Amino acid sequence: MSVATQDVKRAAARPTIAVWKFASCDGCQLSLLDCEDELLAISEAVTIASFTEMSSAVIEGPYDLSLVEGSVTTELDAARIQEIRANSAVLVTIGACATAGGIQGLRNFAADGSYVSTVYAHPEYISSLSTSTPIAAHVKVDFELHGCPIDRNQLVEVLTAYLAGRAPVIPDHTVCEECKARATVCLLVAKGTACLGPVTHAGCGALCPSVDRGCFGCFGPSEAANTASLAGQLLLGGSSETDLVRLFRTFNAGAPAFSKEASIHDARD
Amino acid sequence: MTHGTKGADRVFSVEGLARVEGEGSLHVHVSDGIVTDVALTIFEPPRFFEAMLVGRSYLEAPDITSRICGICPVAYQLSACGAIEDACGIAPDERIEALRRLLYCGEWIQSHALHIYLLHAPDFFGCTDAVELAERDRVAVARGLSLKKVGNHIMEVIGGRAIHPVNVKVGGFYRAPTRAELRALIDPLEQARDDALTTVKWVSSFDFPDVTGDYNFVALLGGDRYPIERGRVGSSGGFDVTLGEYDALVVEDHVARSTALQARINGKPYLTGPLARYALNAGRLPEIARDAARTAGLGSPCANPFKSIVVRAVELVFACDEALRLIAEYEPPEPPAMKLTPRESVGYGATEAPRGLLLHRYALDANGTIVSARIVPPTSQNQLTIEEDLRRVVEEGLQLSDADLTHRCEQAVRNHDPCISCAAHFLDLSVERM
Numbered sequence: 207m208s209v210a211t212q213d214v215k216r217a218a219a220r221p222t223i224a225v226w227k228f229a230s231c232d233g234c235q236l237s238l239l240d241c242e243d244e245l246l247a248i249s250e251a252v253t254i255a256s257f258t259e260m261s262s263a264v265i266e267g268p269y270d271l272s273l274v275e276g277s278v279t280t281e282l283d284a285a286r287i288q289e290i291r292a293n294s295a296v297l298v299t300i301g302a303c304a305t306a307g308g309i310q311g312l313r314n315f316a317a318d319g320s321y322v323s324t325v326y327a328h329p330e331y332i333s334s335l336s337t338s339t340p341i342a343a344h345v346k347v348d349f350e351l352h353g354c355p356i357d358r359n360q361l362v363e364v365l366t367a368y369l370a371g372r373a374p375v376i377p378d379h380t381v382c383e384e385c386k387a388r389a390t391v392c393l394l395v396a397k398g399t400a401c402l403g404p405v406t407h408a409g410c411g412a413l414c415p416s417v418d419r420g421c422f423g424c425f426g427p428s429e430a431a432n433t434a435s436l437a438g439q440l441l442l443g444g445s446s447e448t449d450l451v452r453l454f455r456t457f458n459a460g461a462p463a464f465s466k467e468a469s470i471h472d473a474r475d
Numbered sequence: 476m477t478h479g480t481k482g483a484d485r486v487f488s489v490e491g492l493a494r495v496e497g498e499g500s501l502h503v504h505v506s507d508g509i510v511t512d513v514a515l516t517i518f519e520p521p522r523f524f525e526a527m528l529v530g531r532s533y534l535e536a537p538d539i540t541s542r543i544c545g546i547c548p549v550a551y552q553l554s555a556c557g558a559i560e561d562a563c564g565i566a567p568d569e570r571i572e573a574l575r576r577l578l579y580c581g582e583w584i585q586s587h588a589l590h591i592y593l594l595h596a597p598d599f600f601g602c603t604d605a606v607e608l609a610e611r612d613r614v615a616v617a618r619g620l621s622l623k624k625v626g627n628h629i630m631e632v633i634g635g636r637a638i639h640p641v642n643v644k645v646g647g648f649y650r651a652p653t654r655a656e657l658r659a660l661i662d663p664l665e666q667a668r669d670d671a672l673t674t675v676k677w678v679s680s681f682d683f684p685d686v687t688g689d690y691n692f693v694a695l696l697g698g699d700r701y702p703i704e705r706g707r708v709g710s711s712g713g714f715d716v717t718l719g720e721y722d723a724l725v726v727e728d729h730v731a732r733s734t735a736l737q738a739r740i741n742g743k744p745y746l747t748g749p750l751a752r753y754a755l756n757a758g759r760l761p762e763i764a765r766d767a768a769r770t771a772g773l774g775s776p777c778a779n780p781f782k783s784i785v786v787r788a789v790e791l792v793f794a795c796d797e798a799l800r801l802i803a804e805y806e807p808p809e810p811p812a813m814k815l816t817p818r819e820s821v822g823y824g825a826t827e828a829p830r831g832l833l834l835h836r837y838a839l840d841a842n843g844t845i846v847s848a849r850i851v852p853p854t855s856q857n858q859l860t861i862e863e864d865l866r867r868v869v870e871e872g873l874q875l876s877d878a879d880l881t882h883r884c885e886q887a888v889r890n891h892d893p894c895i896s897c898a899a900h901f902l903d904l905s906v907e908r909m
Contacts, residue, residue, distance in 0.1 A: 233544075236545045246609055249609075261493055261604030261606070263607075313523060313527070334521055354639065355545060
């Protein structure tokens with residue numbers, strides 16, 4: 207067998223990966239390009255079949271693995287995600303927009319139509335749904351990677367696990383535990399700083415407390431997050447109902463635990 | 476890419492213009508050798524940031540607006556901080572300003588390295604992407620990735636992370652890095668500055684189409700230094716105005732084909748970004764960057780949009796050199812943030828995002844709740860000029876084959892590093908000849 211034929215066979219055996227963008231900031235797919243040390247190795251281990259931000263070469267589906275960034279906010283995108291799902295053996299959502307509707311999910315709590323007329327002189331030109339919804343509200347999702355943005359090491363772990371045929375090892379504890387692991391003094395206890403660390407999914411490595419800032423929930427709610435208990439504590443510490451609505455209603459506003467807690471305080475406000 | 480013939484008409488199109496941030500569409504219509512219509516259509520599903528900001532706290536503007544763009548989050552954070560601080564009637568102290576400028580250098584380095592090596596350079600080699608380019612010149616692509624990593628590293632050390640940094644706040648920073656933390660950046664930055672000089676040589680050897688634009692350049696004006704994080708706004712047409720005056724000059728239209736607003740000044744298109752900054756501020760570059768530009772044969776102003784990659788490389792040299800200067804002179808701000816008291820007022824903030832001028836304006840009530848917001852991103856401002864470039868490129872390239880002309884049109888868009896995430900969602904390109 208010639209070297210050239212071997213190359214072709216190897217290429218054919220590589221899994222194909224596609225990266226898709228919905229309503230988002232591009233930051234999570236940029237995380238893939240931010241793998242400066244791994245990017246060329248990744249591109250040798252897989253065939254990047256469709257990744258518009260990186261390449262003008264497009265290989266038709268079906269794809270072995272699709273990474274999906276962004277939330278669904280238009281009729282066209284609601285149809286497009288169905289096609290992508292049908293063309294993907296495995297579908298992984300990356301980031302807060304794809305897993306919880308993102309910051310643009312704030313429209314879900316606004317009076318219908320009020321947003322479009324604030325921004326655009328001609329609302330009639332704009333074709334947009336009144337909601338921003340996560341990908342899992344539309345199709346089956348095989349794995350969700352949280353974060354606003356995602357952590358690139360976790361992305362490399364997901365890709366590595368996929369190539370090795372095993373489940374990704376992504377911790378599901380809280381930011382609070384990450385703080386303890388890096389021996390950061392608890393801001394909530396020591397300084398009374400409002401902090402979502404006790405109810406937020408791990409993944410960032412407790413970045414904010416390490417710079418003397420309370421966690422603001424980029425990675426969304428952790429498993430079985432006791433938001434009511436934390437909210438009670440924050441109210442005792444001097445936070446207002448408005449503060450709590452704002453705290454729970456940001457990039458993961460649509461995640462059920464945060465959405466519910468924010469609504470409780472919104473009603474009291 | 477598809478080509479087709481319908482009767483006597485020639486129609487061809489490319490769907491999904493790649494290697495830009497975000498997606499939109501582009502259409503050129505040629506009839507009897509005359510370009511009759513050019514349209515850059517932007518389909519970004521609107522995310523309504525200006526509406527989302529209403530009712531939020533003045534302290535939340537930097538974190539919320541950074542989510543407009545994952546490629547230039549620092550631009551959004553610092554334009555927002557500047558506008559809120561202006562509304563509160565305070566100017567940042569020098570140490571805070573210097574640390575902000577250093578963080579911003581990190582963003583320029585990562586964004587320019589990304590655009591030069593991964594998005595733009597493949598065009599000049601007929602490659603579809605940097606992976607294919609690496610098969611021909613792995614050393615070059617590795618150099619680009621290494622530069623990009625240094626930029627990201629600066630953002631991680633100061634900001635906590637490269638995408639949506641967490642350490643920036645209205646008034647300054649949550650925590651000031653130590654001198655030792657910044658000193659650790661010196662060796663990688665010295666290597667990066669050498670790599671940036673090599674980058675200028677590399678890109679200036681590319682084969683450029685001979686195209687000259689007739690641009691109305693608009694950029695911040697630096698004082699003693701090349702502008703990044705503050706300044707008045709100037710133009711090649713001769714205006715020199717405050718941010719508030721600039722806010723009044725820029726008129727944005729909403730047209731049916733675009734979810735990005737299209738900006739004009741005095742009824743005319745204009746251009747922001749590296750070509751504009753360089754045209755208005757070349758004399759403010761440090762010697763090492765001016766030398767690199769001179770050796771590369773780059774005149775000032777440079778009005779060939781295809782040579783924007785050379786200007787970007789010169790700015791890369793500047794950003795590395797400037798970061799080294801700022802680290803050498805670094806004094807940790809103490810406290811790391813100024814105290815602000817909100818008041819009922821309007822404030823303006825503008826900075827130079829890697830791809831152009833970014834203006835924020837906020838109106839606050841007495842409690843610091845945001846009453847209204849205006850955000851004018853670079854790509855909205857450049858959109859009409861990109862269309863003009865496209866018209867020029869097609870008019871001057873009619874002798875080219877369909878495939879070559881289409882490719883050149885794609886390049887003409889990429890020349891301006893459009894951040895269509897800030898403004899667009901789906902960019903496909905079609906050209907019709909009749």
